[in-house]
Amino acid sequence: MRKNFERQRGVTVDVHYGSSGEIFGMVAAGQPCDVLIPGAAKYTMDALKNGWVEKETIRNLVLHLPAIAVPKGNPAKIDGLEDLARKGVRVSIGDPKAPAIGRVSKKLLEKTQLWEKVQPNINVYAPTVNQLLIYVALNQVDAAIIWKDLTSWAEAKGKIEVVDIDPDKNIIKTIPTAVCTRTQHRERALQFNNYVASAEGLSIWKKWGFEPCAE
Numbered sequence: 589m590r591k592n593f594e595r596q597r598g599v600t601v602d603v604h605y606g607s608s609g610e611i612f613g614m615v616a617a618g619q620p621c622d623v624l625i626p627g628a629a630k631y632t633m634d635a636l637k638n639g640w641v642e643k644e645t646i647r648n649l650v651l652h653l654p655a656i657a658v659p660k661g662n663p664a665k666i667d668g669l670e671d672l673a674r675k676g677v678r679v680s681i682g683d684p685k686a687p688a689i690g691r692v693s694k695k696l697l698e699k700t701q702l703w704e705k706v707q708p709n710i711n712v713y714a715p716t717v718n719q720l721l722i723y724v725a726l727n728q729v730d731a732a733i734i735w736k737d738l739t740s741w742a743e744a745k746g747k748i749e750v751v752d753i754d755p756d757k758n759i760i761k762t763i764p765t766a767v768c769t770r771t772q773h774r775e776r777a778l779q780f781n782n783y784v785a786s787a788e789g790l791s792i793w794k795k796w797g798f799e800p801c802a803e
Contacts, residue, residue, distance in 0.1 A: 589783065589784055589789055589792050590603055592783075592788070592792075593779075593780055593783050597776070597779065599776060601780065607627075607687065607688070608626040608627040608628055608631050608688055609631075609688075611624065611626060611631075612624075612626060612631045612634070612635065615635060615640050615768065616638070616640070618770070620770070620772070621768045621770070621771070622767065622768055622771040622772070622773050622774075622776070622777035622780070623765060623766070623767055623768065623771075623777050623780050623781050623784075624640075624641055624765070624766050624768055625649075625763065625764070625765045625766075625784065626763070626764075627652055627688055627761065627763055628652060628688060628761040628762070628763070629648070629761065629762045629763075629764050632646060632764045632766050635766070635768075636766075639769060640768060640769055640770070641766035641767065641768055641769060642766065642767050642768075642769055645765075645766050645767040645778065645781055646764055646765070646766045647764060647765050647766070647781065647782075647784075647785040648762050648763075648764050648801040649762075649763050649764060649765055649784065649785055649789075649790070649793060649798075649800070649801060650762075650763050650790070650793045650798035650799055650800050650801060651760055651761070651762060651763070651798065651799045651800075651801060652735055652737070652760070652761035652762065652763050652798075653735065653736040653737070653753075653758065653760055653761075653799065654689065654692055654693065654696060654733055654734070654735065654736070654753060654758060654759060654760075655733070655734065655735070655736035655739070655750050655751065655752055655753055656668075656669070656672070656731050656732070656733055656734075656750070656751040656752075656753060657720070657721065657724045657731065657732050657733075657734045657738075657739065657744075657748050657749075657750060657751075658724065658730065658731050658748065658749050658750075658751055659724055659725070659727040659730070659747070659748060659749070660746065660747055660748060660749055661749070662749055662751070663727075663730065664677050664678075664730035664731065666730065666731045666751050667751065668751065668753070668754065669696070669697070669700055669702055669753060669754075669757060670700075670702065671731075672697075672702065672706045672709060672731055673702055673705035673706045673709065674709075675709075676709075677709050677730050677731065678709065678711050678728075678729040678730045678731075679706060679709045679710050679711065679729060679730065679731050679732065680710065680711055680712045680713075680714055680720055680723045680724075680728075680729040680731075680732040681693040681694070681710060681713060681714070681720070681732065681733050682713065682714050682715075682716070682717055682720060682733075683713040683714060683715055684713070686713075686714075686715045686716070687714075687715070687716055687717050688717075688761075689717045689720070689733065689734060689735055690713065690714075692733075692759050692761070693733040695759055696733065696753070696757070696758065696759050699757065699759065700757050711728075711729055712729070714732075717734055717735060717738060718738075718743075720732040720733075720734045721734060721738050721741065721743055721744055721748070722743065724744075724747075724748050725743055725744060725747040725748055731751075736750060736752075736797060737796060737797035737798050738797070739797060740795075740796050740797035762801060763798070765781050765784050765785060766781065767781050
């Protein structure tokens with residue numbers, strides 16, 4: 589999307605890639621930012637309350653779906669969250685105090701009354717979601733709760749399978765975009781904000797495993 593926008597508009601787009609908490613902290617500290625795209629709407633709503641983004645520019649883009657990743661062939665025969673509590677199953681989740689997926693995983697297991705049952709099976713609390721993907725790809729665990737879009741990454745191709753979580757039990761996040769109130773390039777910021785939410789932009793999100801939000 590960055591490259592396409594640069595080519596179409598003849599401008600340079602500087603993207604800072606980081607966790608939602610990190611980029612939120614940068615905006616809070618007053619660092620220059622034209623467009624904010626965090627991994628969950630909570631950060632955008634918090635930014636709005638603090639006057640850091642323009643309300644009328646908020647556009648919901650895609651869903652951030654937790655899913656269960658298992659090694660290719662699904663050797664432990666994981667069919668759903670309940671199987672993570674089965675004796676002998678090796679599980680990894682994100683550290684609830686670190687990546688967003690860790691907090692979501694804990695809330696998800698608490699919501700389904702499985703947290704206490706799954707805890708004895710948790711071999712490792714990963715500091716990043718990327719490491720969860722590696723653990724599964726290397727068959728070091730039988731299952732991990734990750735963001736579904738990660739399964740499109742090269743590290744996962746041919747090495748893992750995805751077990752979807754029942755939508756009634758899942759905790760689904762929304763990824764929005766918004767223009768920052770402190771932008772010094774408002775016209776270009778609005779153009780980029782609209783581009784990532786356009787049909788062309790959403791087709792690229794879909795290519796990388798994201799499900800567009802319903803209009």
